[in-house]
C-alpha cells in the first residue's frame with residue numbers, strides 16, 4: 001500500500017508514527033512518503049531558520065511529548081519514549097553533537113522542566129522522533145521524506161496522482177497535514193497596506209514572525225504592534241533581544257537593558273488590555289488535574305431536551321471547579337495557613 005503524507009509538521013509526523021505502528025501490528029506492508037518544502041518539523045518548527053532559536057514555544061518542556069499514551073482514545077500500539085524534557089536531558093547532548101546548532105547550545109539554554117524551549121529545538125526533537133519511527137518500519141515497509149512542495153493532487157481511478165517538481169507519483173491514500181495557509185488581507189488590512197504604500201511606510205500583515213524580515217527597520221523608528229497575543233512576543237523579541245538588548249532580573253521584575261538598536265515600540269490591542277500571562281506550571285509531566293464538579297458526566301446531565309447546554313449552568317459548574325481548586329490550594333499553602 002502506498003501512502004503520501006503532505007506536510008512534515010507535528011500532524012504529518014504523528015500520522016506517520018501511527019501508520020507505522022499500526023502496519024507493524026496488523027502485518028500490512030506500507031510504503032510511506034512524506035513531502036514538505038521545509039525540513040522535518042515543518043514551517044513552524046524549522047530548526048534551520050535561525051529565528052526559531054530565539055523564539056520560544058508556549059508549552060513548558062516537560063509537558064511536550066511526541067509519544068502517545070493511553071490518554072488518547074483508540075491510539076493503536078503504544079511505544080514508550082522520552083518526553084521533550086527527557087530527550088533534552090538524556091538524548092539531545094549526543095544527538096546534537098554533529099548538528100547545525102553546535103555543542104554548547106544546550107548548555108547555554110540550561111533548560112529546566114518548567115522552562116520554555118526555542119521552537120527550533122522542538123524541531124530537532126521532531127527530527128529525532130522521525131528518525132526513530134523510521135527505525136521501527138518492518139522489513140517490507142518504508143518511510144521516506146522529500147523536501148519539496150506538492151503542486152497538485154488528482155484522483156486517477158482508485159488512486160491519487162501527486163505532482164511535485166516536474167514529476168508525479170501515484171498513491172493509494174493521501175494525508176494532508178498542511179497547517180495554516182497563507183493569510184490574505186481582509187478589507188481593513190488592505191487599507192492599512194495601501195496607506196503604508198502611499199506614505200512610504202512599511203506594513204507587515206498577519207504572518208509567521210519568523211518568516212518576516214524586520215532588518216530594514218532602523219533604530220528609534222516608530223513601530224506600532226497591533227495585538228498583544230503570542231505574535232506580539234515574537235515581534236518584541238525580534239526587535240529587542242535579537243538587536244542586542246537584554247532582559248535582566250531585577251528583584252521580582254524584569255528590567256530591560258537597551259542596546260540602542262531598537263525601534264520605539266507602541267503596543268496595543270483592540271480589547272485595550274494585555275492578555276493574561278501564562279500561569280506558572282505547578283504540575284509534573286503528564287500530570288492531569290482531575291475535576292470534581294466539571295466532569296463529563298455532570299456536563300452530560302446538564303444537557304436540556306434539545307441536547308444543548310445553557311451557558312449559565314455551564315458557567316456555574318465551571319466556577320464551582322475553579323473555586324474548589326483555588327480554596328484547596330490556599331488551604332494547602334503554608335504561607336496562607338500561618
Ligand SMILES: Cc1cc2nc3c(=O)[nH]c(=O)nc-3n(C[C@H](O)[C@H](O)[C@H](O)COP(=O)(O)OP(=O)(O)OC[C@H]3O[C@@H](n4cnc5c(N)ncnc54)[C@H](O)[C@@H]3O)c2cc1C
Pocket residue numbers: 006007008009010011012035036037038041042043044045056057058059148149150151177178179180208209210
Ligand atoms: C508562529 C507560530 C507559532 C506557534 N507556536 C506554537 C507553540 O508555541 N505551541 C504550540 O503548541 N503550537 C504553536 N503553534 C501552532 C502550530 O501550528 C501547531 O503547534 C503545529 O505546528 C501544527 O502542526 P501541523 O502539522 O498541523 O501544521 P504545521 O506545523 O504548520 O505543518 C504543516 C506543514 O505542511 C507543509 N505544507 C503545506 N502545504 C504544502 C504543500 N503543498 N506541499 C508540501 N508541504 C506543504 C508546510 O510547509 C508545513 O511545514 C504556532 C504556530 C505558529 C504559526
